Amino acid sequence: MSSIAFIGLGIMGSPMAVHLVRAGHSVAGYNRSPAKAKALAEAGGRVAASIADAVTGAEVVALMVPDSPDVRDVLTGDDGVFAHAAPGTLIIDFSSIRPDVTRELAEEAGRRGLRYLDAPVSGGEAGARNAALSIMVGGDGDAFEAAEPIFDAVGKTVVHVGPSGAGQxxxxxxxxxxxxxxxxxxxxxxxxxxxxxxxxxxxxxxxxxxxxxxxxxxxxxxxxxxxxxxxxxxxxxxxxxxxxxxxxxxxxxxxxxxxxxxxxxxxxxxxxxxxxxxxxxxxxxxxxxxxx
Missing domain, CATH: 1.10.1040.10 (N-(1-d-carboxylethyl)-l-norvaline Dehydrogenase; domain 2)
Known part of the structure; x- marks a missing residue:
């Protein structure tokens, strides 16, 4: 079981984080609107006070935020993931963003000794609530294998489709x-x-x-x-x-x-x-x- 930071607890992220808790993982979730962390707290997850609080000590960092600028801010901001994640941390971006931005962020993650997967999902709110998402994953094959327990907790159809950016x-x-x-x-x-x-x-x-x-x-x-x-x-x-x-x-x-x-x-x-x-x-x- 993994220690997971989950950033973004909206319509999709909240049920996904809850499924990870129920699968036995230790999950610290952060959302800019704290009220959206209620379901995670009720499931037994920890509500983090900041991105840094969620990420520090985590083996896996998962993101589910709206758009390319949001992912960039979460990862590269002064108080972001890159600033606080330990070398070897696996970053899984479940967001749907531009492929070129994904490749750029994956390269920066690699320079910092971090592993990075783009793993956008399909299935909407119903798929998230039922742990039945289709997940298309781009990135290194070894990182994909390491992430399989995470994907299995939230998805039904999970396919490694190629290198960084391929998922997007x-x-x-x-x-x-x-x-x-x-x-x-x-x-x-x-x-x-x-x-x-x-x-x-x-x-x-x-x-x-x-x-x-x-x-x-x-x-x-x-x-x-x-x-x-x-x-x-x-x-x-x-x-x-x-x-x-x-x-x-x-x-x-x-x-x-x-x-x-x-x-x-x-x-x-x-x-x-x-x-x-x-x-x-x-x-x-x-x-x-x-x-x-």
Whole structure:
């Protein structure tokens, strides 16, 4: 069992940290909003007063924060992880950030004698709560093997996909596919409603055929009930689509559908839906159709 510092106890990080405690690990968690550490404390984890407090003495440091600047601040700040982690410490970044930033931070970690894995996840809040996340891991193979007990406590599908940055690249592809699927489902829902079809029955039969997907299974209830309590916020998906389009441009790759979906996600965010679940892309289709 490991001594783990877990930085970032939001919608995803909190249940992940709790699963690590329940798996027998010693977990010290830190979040800028202390109230979000309540679940960890109730599970038997320790609430740290600062990043330095959490990291000092930890064998593993896990991060789950929103964006590239947040990861950089947590790691490289004056009171950050790099300043307080002992040589040999394994850093696992579960956040979804730019692949180039990941490679830069991994190189800096290596110069400091630290091991570094980028391990973004897919599965949303439900996957985090059920310890059923899909985890795509980039970094050194030996570090991946050392981290397997951590991954096993929070994930169901865990794959080492390549060197540093590869995990983030695969996650960017994941977010492209998910956004396109949600947008297609939203458009189908508006189309079906326009013809007065029994929507619940229609989605049931669509889910049993080639149109079926994890997105349809997990997001249809949100769209049926017009309830968009965030499992994964549109604002974060907007950030991720920016990563996809930027990385594609750098690679000289053309993503016509990706570019369109990125604009639709951006429009949803600009119209005030950023705090809603990404299934609220339905609201954007309704606005365009004059049915909102």
């Amino acid at each position: 690249t695969v996650k960017a592809a994941n977010q492209l596919i998910v956004a396109a699927n949600i947008e297609a489902l939203a458009e189908a829902v508006v189309f079906l409603r326009a013809y007065g079809v029994d929507l619940e029955a229609a989605l049931e039969v669509l889910g049993g055929g080639l149109a079926g997907s994890a997105v349809l299974a997990q997001k249809q209830a949100n769209m049926l009930n017009h309830s968009f309590e965030p499992g994964f916020r549109i604002a974060l998906h907007h950030k991720d689509m920016g990563i996809v389009t930027s990385a594609a441009r750098e690679a000289g790759v053309v993503l016509p559908l990706g570019a369109l979906v990125a604009q639709l996600v951006a429009a949803a965010n600009a119209n005030g839906d950023g705090g809603l679940d990404h299934s609220a892309l339905l609201r954007g289709v309704e606005r365009l159709s004059g049915t909102s």
